[in-house]
Amino acid sequence: MIMNQNVVTIQLDSILWLLILVGILVSIGIIVSIYKFIAYRRISIVSKKIDYLVEDLIYKTEYLTPAVESIVKLSNYIDIIEGVVKQNAESVLKYVTENKESAVKISKQLKEVIREKK
DSSP states (O other), X not given: OHHHHHHHHHHHHHHHHHHHHHHHXXXXXXXXXXXXXXXXXXXXXXXXXXXXXXXXXXXHHHHHHHHHHHHHHHHHHHHHHHHHHHHSHHHHHHHHHHOHXXXXXXXHHHXXXXXXXX
């Protein structure tokens, strides 16, 4: 009978240790699941912010594209005019001084082209 009592106490001790170990593992599991929940929530918030940022950038690029294209065209025109002026500077200056009205009309037409592209 003494042996049976020792075996029973050993079994109770081992069961007690197993219950403690299971309790520790369950509490660690609960803590990890709470941490996962918080981490996934933060990830979703950050992904929404990135999505809003990308949408805003796309909108702004769509808005700015016509303006950039008109600036590129205008710079090409300026390059062409600059090349003509460098080659025929005297004749261009003479034409502009003689025909001020046509120079003003050309500048107005350029302004209208730029406004249309906006």
